[in-house]
Each structure stands twice: as C-alpha cells, then as structure tokens.
Amino acid sequence: MNFPKVLTDEHIRAAHEVYQDLSKQHEISIALVSGSLAFGLGHGTSDVDFYVRTVGDTPLEDRVHLRRGYAVQINPITDEKLAKAIEWAGDDSEFTSTNRRMLEVQDDVRKFAIRLTRGHVVHTDDEGRGLLDQLSVDVIRRRVIARQARDTGIHLEDATGALAAGDHDTAYWATRIALTHAIEAALAASDDLYVGRKFLLRRLKRVKALSDVQPQLLGALDVPWADAPAGLEESEEAERFGAAIQERTRLAAYVASAAVLDGWNESMSALAPPRTGTVGPIRDPFHCLMRFGDGIALTGPDKGFRVGEEAARLWFSLDGSRSLDDIGELGSSMRDGVAKLVEIGAAQR
CATH class of the missing domain: 3.30.460 (Beta Polymerase; domain 2)
Known part of the structure; x- marks a missing residue:
C-alpha cells in the first residue's frame, strides 16, 4: 500500500x-x-x-x-x-x-x-507571525552543525581509546556513531534539517549535495560481521574490523569538517568523495573540526587547538595527494603550516 x-x-x-x-x-x-x-x-x-x-x-x-x-x-x-x-x-x-x-x-x-x-x-495573528519570524534557518543550520561536529569528535576520541585498549568492538561502534553525527552535520549544512535519527538514510539519499559521497557513506554504515564467530583472537578482530573502523573514521572526520567549513555561512552546494593519496602529508583521521561563532577548533584525542580558517582549510586539504614540495610552492606559510600540524599530531607526513 x-x-x-x-x-x-x-x-x-x-x-x-x-x-x-x-x-x-x-x-x-x-x-x-x-x-x-x-x-x-x-x-x-x-x-x-x-x-x-x-x-x-x-x-x-x-x-x-x-x-x-x-x-x-x-x-x-x-x-x-x-x-x-x-x-x-x-x-x-x-x-x-x-x-x-x-x-x-x-x-x-x-x-x-x-x-x-x-x-x-x-x-x-500579528503577534504570532512576529514570533515565528524570529526563528532563523541560518542560525539553526549553524547550531546543528556545531553540535553534530562536536559529537563526531567525541566519538572519534572514544574510538581512539578503544583501539589503544585492543577493544575493536567498541571502536567499531563508536566510529559508526561518529559517522552518523557527521552525516547529520552534512545534512544540516545542506539545509536538510530534522531531528529524528530514524530518517537518516532517507534524508541522505535525497540530498543532491551529498550524492557523490553517498555510496561511500552508505557502505560504511553497514555492519559486515553479523556472522562473526565467537572467540576471535585480538589479531583476528583487528583484521576483520580494522578496515571498517578506518573507513568510518576517515569519512566521519572528513564529512563533519566539510560541514563546518562549507555549510556555516551558507548552504553547502556539493561534497566530493574524499581522496587518500600516498605521496604527501595527510590529515590524521582522529582529528576533526568544530566551530563557534568566534572561530574554529581543531580537536583530537584529549586535545584541541584554536585555528584560523586558513589553517583549518589547509588541514582539510591534506589528503596525501600532494607532496610537501608541491604544497611548499604555494608559499612558505603553507609549508610551515603543515609542519605545525604534524607537530601537534593533526597530520602525518
């Protein structure tokens, strides 16, 4: 029916x-x-x-x-x-x-x-119209992005701690939760606003701005080990869950950070799939951007740093596809910026 x-x-x-x-x-x-x-x-x-x-x-x-x-x-x-x-x-x-x-x-x-x-x-009536007019979709978009990006970072930190303890079950689930928060941030950045996790997939599938990255997001939300045998050794758990944990972590940080950068002042028009190269510096996947009215923060496990928008975009651009020499050709400040990001653990050479 x-x-x-x-x-x-x-x-x-x-x-x-x-x-x-x-x-x-x-x-x-x-x-x-x-x-x-x-x-x-x-x-x-x-x-x-x-x-x-x-x-x-x-x-x-x-x-x-x-x-x-x-x-x-x-x-x-x-x-x-x-x-x-x-x-x-x-x-x-x-x-x-x-x-x-x-x-x-x-x-x-x-x-x-x-x-x-x-x-x-x-x-x-006139009073009612005036009250409704005080509600701003732009303010709501920023509120939701800020909260969902914050919660993405919290669960990425949980995943870091779980992995350090060899707890792959918790790391797997924490990264799934992180990814759902990141998707919520991106949906809000695209002006698809709603409160209710049950509709997450329907909303993700209908938002044109996320269509290019949608297949990766849907794949990463899946639970591929429903038939996993009991009593796996830690090394076997790491092998079975590791790829999914890594993919969810990478996507969650990327999607939430994109929402923070490109959906804050206006609706995000498009989000390209993330790239992962091997020739140059790459952002640490357990770091994530969050934002306030007075600036941007780059957060990681047990730490956070205030950064300007230029530094935030530099960090976001580090996908391993450009060598340090290529980045240095953009100016010494870019090379110095990468060095600082590496120093604080937010990127790897």
Whole structure:
C-alpha cells in the first residue's frame, strides 16, 4: 500500500477543519501544520502534526482529531516552549568557544524549533507571525552543525581509546556513531534539517549535495560481521574490523569538517568523495573540526587547538595527494603550516 510521504491538500483541509472547530472555543495566535509529512518524511502511521498557540487562559487540549480519514494531532504551543525555541534558533551571536550552553539544548527544544520553521501556516495573528519570524534557518543550520561536529569528535576520541585498549568492538561502534553525527552535520549544512535519527538514510539519499559521497557513506554504515564467530583472537578482530573502523573514521572526520567549513555561512552546494593519496602529508583521521561563532577548533584525542580558517582549510586539504614540495610552492606559510600540524599530531607526513 502506498502512503503519502509529503503534506497533501487533503492533510491541509483536515487541519483547516480542526482549526475552524478550535477557533470557536479559543482565540488562536498560531496554527501551523508541520511534522514528518511537512518535511517529506511521512510513512504509514504519520499523524498530521498541528501546532497551535492560543491567547487567553483557556487551556488547549493535547488530543487527536479524526478528519477526512487522517489523525490530526494537536501540539499546543506554550509561551515557555516557544521562548526556548526562539532562544536557540533566533540568534547565535552569543555562541562562542567560552559560551557553549546552546550545544546542550535538549532534543525536544531543537525538534520544536525546526518544525516551526517549515510547514503550512493555517493562521497567524500579528503577534504570532512576529514570533515565528524570529526563528532563523541560518542560525539553526549553524547550531546543528556545531553540535553534530562536536559529537563526531567525541566519538572519534572514544574510538581512539578503544583501539589503544585492543577493544575493536567498541571502536567499531563508536566510529559508526561518529559517522552518523557527521552525516547529520552534512545534512544540516545542506539545509536538510530534522531531528529524528530514524530518517537518516532517507534524508541522505535525497540530498543532491551529498550524492557523490553517498555510496561511500552508505557502505560504511553497514555492519559486515553479523556472522562473526565467537572467540576471535585480538589479531583476528583487528583484521576483520580494522578496515571498517578506518573507513568510518576517515569519512566521519572528513564529512563533519566539510560541514563546518562549507555549510556555516551558507548552504553547502556539493561534497566530493574524499581522496587518500600516498605521496604527501595527510590529515590524521582522529582529528576533526568544530566551530563557534568566534572561530574554529581543531580537536583530537584529549586535545584541541584554536585555528584560523586558513589553517583549518589547509588541514582539510591534506589528503596525501600532494607532496610537501608541491604544497611548499604555494608559499612558505603553507609549508610551515603543515609542519605545525604534524607537530601537534593533526597530520602525518
């Protein structure tokens, strides 16, 4: 059976009917249809998520209305929830390397803010329109990139520690988690914003900017050892899991760092597959870029460094395809920059 994956006219008509009923009992400031259908991610049991803000003291009941064969789920917009959403998505000028509070905002706040930026507006009064206008997709994109890049780095560090202990199971899974965070960063950088890991593959497959790197990402997310026999020796585990761990690590750092560099100020238009050469310096795969409103950080296991954008792009460009002499021809500062990156362990000659 085929189910609608996007918001249709029938969904909107169903919501309008519910709005007409509610408006007889409440003064409504905002009425907006959003949710998975509005983001093109609907499935067979998707409700029509209807976000409603009322004016006055009469509480709005959180319930489902059946209209035109669809379940229209009322999601009351409270002033408290809306204020938290606007704080997170309205202005990121306060977000610096010393003020990272917004990185820890709960998923329900992020989900709520993102959903309010996309959907079909059934009704707003002047106050409601003004409140919705405070939510910025550009701010949200940067917020999500920053958080997902941070979490990519955290799990790459976990993988480093696991490998040092000979724990290939943990390293394998930590790099898989790191890669999912990196993909989330790249999706956000491409202006595909949503909160809900279950739709990760659908979103990855539909984003044109990631189409060239998509086959590698999908392959690296797979679990190839479901039939692995019990009791493998450590050397056998390393051989069996090593290639997958290495590929996930390389891709996670590359994808998250690309999002930080090319999706921060504007939507990322394309991401080429990573290259791995053997003739020159190459970035360390356990290092990753993250970003704040006041600069960029290059993070690695148990350490992090503030870097300028030129140094960050130099590090990102080190894919082993250019010799040190070729890089040196671009200027002595480039050669010195590579030497510094090698010195701090962020690159290898």
